[in-house]
Amino acid sequence: MHVITSHWGVLGRGLLVSLELSAWTFLFAAAGGLLLAVCRISPVRPLRLFAALYVSAVRSVPLLVLLTLFVFGLPEIGLVYSLFWTVVSAMALYWAAFFGETVRAGVRSVPPGQTEAARALGLTFRQVLRHVIVPQALRCTVQPLASLLIAVVLNSSLAAAVGVTQELTGQTVLLDQQYAQPLVTFGAAAACYVLLTLAIGRAAAVLERRLAVLR
């Protein structure tokens, strides 16, 4: 047990890096995902086609394969930047596909009659999106997006496999190597992840209640 009590700092810093990694990833994935969702529901055929292709291509590659491809493949074509941001970009591109599909499902849940009504009132495509569809779509995607965020946080542990050993799982592996007590070290890491996901779940529940519209 003293492995943990005397190494709170190590685990804490690892947790912080994991959070940072997940936060940036989710932020960029959200931006990319929204863009993808807009493309998929846009009236422009090439955009729809591009988004559909992107989603089906990226979603079919295991995240670890994608990470390895980015970390060891990009330098082969002369693109070398910091490992942390390489991992963030790979993860963001990956999760953007999921984010986009989630948002699209939300948009589809808005009855077409509303869109037609908005159009009839003379709103442009952008206005229809901003004032009618997106607010309602986001409301019913709160829970699925929270699940997505949980997946992002948990899968940030894959970063350790491609050299970002500063994050929580990486630090745990290093602690385990030093003290060879996997039950204790990985147990502590698991507890940290559980706390994180519970917090995300709670936050999502609160947010959902706030956004709920009484009909």
Next chain:
Amino acid sequence: MHSTVRTRRRSVPLAAAAAVAALALTSACSGSSDQSVPGAPAAAHKKAKTSALDKLIEREAPASASLMPPGSTAAEIKKNGTLVVGGTQTAALFSQLDPTTGKVEGFDAAMSRLLAKYIIGEPKTKLVNVTAATREALLKNHSVDTVFATYTITPERSKVVNFAGPYYVDGLGIQLREDQTGIASLTDLKGKTVITQSGSTAAAVVKKHVPSAKIQLFDTNTECLQALRQGRGDAYVLDQGVLAGNASTNPDVKVLSTAYEEQPYGIGIPLDRPDFKKFVNEWLKKIEADGTWATVWKNTIGTQVPGPVPAPPTLD
């Protein structure tokens, strides 16, 4: 392509043989550049080395039954018919898969085959891939009988596993890209990014000597080497024998000649099998005395590290 004579690839405790080294390395270089040509001299040469090892393994006499009383670990392994070895397929000169033969070759591989022959009567081994991170765990839960994997003996590790040996002593070396200059020793790594294997002893040593160095960890030798070649770090620090192996297969990297901190390699054995440690130590004494150890060295590590065969390390 790489026709320049590279004299810096000489290795470990044999810096004295510098002149011979330059000569030997020149030939080694031209040899490796010919490897893509079928039937090139290098390939034929390699074959000869391998068959020398095969002969050696054939000659290894099985242990007498009195050394393996019923209930001992060795007797159990003999009953199982295979020695399950924790090792790797990616450490050149020590344990590397030869894709043309499908066999794992190198110092560690040959030693494990010799041990299998000694116990079972046939060189039957089963290789379980290990990384620096998984060795202790696999020994602990008896997934492997023993570990031959450039496994440095440290006080911390000795608490969780038994080490037979040491059977080889290496030092930490520094690997650089061929075109790099300005790094000649460990102290030149101040403020630089140093790549090393997670779970290896190198990270701690670098931190001790140059606290300002930034450590970048990867899981395997291949990943570390690739990261160095792709410029993710300024130097790759690991056991010099492994680095010499890297340089032998990758002409775009070099190894500095100086080595730091002795790294005694041990044969990993589960903590609850002290009888097997004694058994393996007796075997090591035997093969070191009868010249088998020297022959293995000459045909594996000795093909890249110039100089006479070193004296095997004294057992703990």
